Amino acid sequence: MLDIGVPFVILVANSPFLILGVVVDDMFIMISAWQKTSLVDNTKQRLSSVYSKVAVSITITTITNVLALYTGIMTSFRSLQYFCIYTGTTLLFSYFDNITCFGAFMALDGNREGVCLCWLKKPETPDQKCSSLKRSCCLPCDSLPDEQETDIHPMNLFFRDCFGPFLTSTESRVFVVLIYILYIISSICGCFQVQEGLDLRNLASDDSYITPCFNVEEDIFWIMVPGLWLLLLKLLTTGIKMLGKKLELRLADLENSDYVDKNPTEVWLREYVQYMEKSKQDVNDKDTFMNGLPNFLTRFPLFVSDTNISSSHEIISSQGFVQTMGVSSSADEKKVLSQLRSRAEKCEIPLMVYNQAFVYFDQYTPVLENTV
Incomplete structure (x- = not known):
């Protein structure tokens, strides 16, 4: 499978x-049918x-x-696709191995049984006192030959003589119906x-340090988690004031969400525009x-890592921070994911909301449709 480009994921290790x-x-089905055949046949x-x-x-x-x-394979989960390909x-x-190779081994065992059967049928001399030993060596120790010289497994006898009559009795039928x-x-x-959801602690081993970390986060900081990063892609440096107003409108829309706290929002572009206006600089001039x-x-060194500037002095991308609150259940996680993403898509500036836990929250949305 690796040769045709299907990668091996850890989920396949369970297949x-x-x-x-x-x-x-x-x-087992083939062996059961084999035991019901006659030993005298070739x-x-x-x-x-x-x-x-x-x-x-x-x-x-x-x-x-x-x-x-x-x-x-039609599922949206890539790891599950690979698991299905490998396992199927x-x-x-x-x-094909069962109907060829395993059948060949049964044929070899059939030859052995034929030789042993001929040996058992040889007349014994008075000196031979080990017929029971010969019998146990040649025939399976848990099988009994009947009049037609076929093997009847003890489990077959149990279900035929004990379990079948017991299950068809009146008391048993009433009990089964109840x-x-x-x-x-x-x-x-x-x-x-x-309940829909996934506890991230279940994804780690019992002795992992992640478990106590999540316990503390849930007990103390659950009101203020998770924080979201706003990724601004392909930010143009012309008409910054107009873009800043559009971004402000979108930030206000995000902050109006029930899951967003307005106070800790940090966006460097908002602060920089205010800084330039206080300095009486032309915001719309690219060079300035x-x-x-x-x-x-x-x-303001806090924003140093929030911008990605190319060698040609172009802002390739940048980021901001929005703090969520009241996300206490998997249902809230699903709502905050879909709600904030839909609001970010309405922004004229290419805007994306992201958090490290979104890789798990993303699984909530397609689970129902893939299951049904």
């Missing part, structure tokens, strides 16, 4: 457990009988599993208790604007 469960299930007849009984069922289940996983492809190859009704009721109640910027940053 062997899923693949092993599906593959072993098919192997290996070719026994293997043909096994494939005639189980090949269709394991083929259909494999196809449905592979198609279900390949359908997951591996299941497909495992299916359990099913309780299951349906609890499922319906559970649907109303489902760029020449006065180093002096402004010297007097």
Whole structure:
């Protein structure tokens, strides 16, 4: 898969457990059908009988599993796409391995059983007192030959003679119906208790330092988290005063949100325009604007890292800070993400809101549509 450009993500490391469960299930089905064949038949007849009984069922289940996983490629989560590609492809190859390689091993074991059966049928001399030992060595220790010389597994006997009659009794049927009704009721109640969200502490190991950090943040600073960075892209240095007014309108719109605190907002462009106006400088003049910027940053070093100036004295991008508040649940996180992003998109200046936790908050929006 790496050769065709499908990257390996850590989520794929969990796929062997899923693949092993599906593959072993098919192997058990084939072994069960093999044990029901007659020992007196040759290996070719026994293997043909096994494939005639189980090949269709394991083929259909494999196809449905592979198609279900390949359908997951349409999800918007990239890591889940790679997981579905790796797991679906591996299941497909495992299916071919089961019907070829594993069938060959069963044929070899059938040859062994045929030789052992011939050995058991040899007449014993009076000196031979180990027929039970020969029997236990040749036949599986947990199988019993019946009159037709076929193996009946003890578990088959249990379900046939014990569990089947027990389950079909009147008391058992009433009990099963009651359990099913309780299951349906609890499922319906559970649907109303489902809460959307993701606790970031669950993404770290139990002994990680992140866990106590989030605990302190939740207990003490939950009112003022998370803070948002406003990224101004491709800021033009002509008509700064007009752009500043447009930015002010958008900042006012952001600050009117229930999740934004107006006081801690820090935007260097707002402060710089006010600084130039107090100094009676022409804000709209590009040379004056760029020449006065180093002096402004010297007097206000807080904004030094908020601007990205190219070698040609052009402002490539810049950033500001807006403080959110009252984000105490996953529902609030989802609302603040969608609300502030929609307001930022209305700004005529290319504006983007960002926080490090948005990579997790982004998962809340597509979860429902991908699940349904």
